[in-house]
Amino acid sequence: MTQCVFITGATSGFGEASARRFAKAGAKLILTGRRFERLAALADELRPLCEVHIATLDVRDAEAVAKIVEDLPEAFSQPTVLVNNAGLAKGTDPSYAAKLEDWQVMIDTNVTGLVNVTHALLPRLMQSPGASVVNLASIASNWPYPGSHVYGASKAFVAQFSRNLRCDLAGKGVRVTSLEPGLSESEFSLVRFDGDQDKYQQLYGGTNALQPEDIAELIFWLANQPPHININSLEVMPTSQAWNNFNVVKQDS
Incomplete structure (x- = not known):
């Protein structure tokens, strides 16, 4: 049976790379994202390899998700x-200096958007053993770091939501995985840094960070395990990233 793959955020990063990886295998693709021009260009590139359907979508809009x-x-x-x-992630300031608007955008996209799409597609997925x-979570699901605040909390929701879905779907033939990447080089960080190229270079210079193609390969692997196998969660970092000591600071007087 030919896979039919629904990808959100297919206009860049992990989503775009995943579209290319599944296309190589001849899967049918449903590609969604907010930027129609990018979707159309990607569809034109991939149609020689597979069938492609595109739809402009903001996952925060539940009615639009259901309609698509x-x-x-x-x-x-x-x-x-x-x-x-x-x-997405917005901003790197500590919580006391962060913009409330950035917090709300992260919650609306990372939590509400994911819930909207999952709810709309679960009945159809359950028809396909x-x-x-x-679900794209993050190492921020599991490990705190300065400036992560709402981003990390939103990804922790993704990880826990994935585990709870597994409970509900036990015996239904639908697998659920929380994929939790570490340092990854993509447009994601430019968005977080409001397009600041210098910050981007400072973060990634010399790190040999994960690339979108690396994550796409993992997503493809997860979706192509034998039907009786469920990878509950998968945390992945580049070899240049690891944990460090607890931060001990002098307290403000």
Whole structure:
């Protein structure tokens, strides 16, 4: 059976790389994102390899999500893989200096958006034994660091939501994985830094960070395990990243 893969946030980073990886295998692709021009260009690139359906989508809009799923063309009406990739981080300031608007955008996208898409697609996924849901969480799901505050909390939601879905879907034939990447080089960080190229270079210079293609390969692997195997969670870092000592600071007087 040909896989039919629904990818959110397919216009850059992990989502775009995942589209290319599944296309190589001849999967049908449902590509969504907010930037139509990028979706259209990616579809044109991949159509020689596979069937592609695109839809402009802001995952924060529950009605729009439901409408896109309801209106899927017949050839794409039975997704077998959901890649919940759409997400973002905004800002690196400590919580007491962060913008409330940035917090709200992260919650609306990383939490509400993922819930909207999952809720709309679960009934269809349950009709396909061996179907897979891959939720993009983060090492920030598990490990705190300065400036992570709402971003890390939103990704912790993704990880816990994935585990709870597993409980509900036990015996239904649908796998759920929380994929938790560490330092990854993509447009994601430019968004977080408000386009500051210097900050981007300072973060990634000399690190040999994970690349979108690395994560796409893992997503493809997860979705192509034998149907009786569920990888509950998968945390991955580049070899240049690891844990460090607890931070001990002088307290303000």
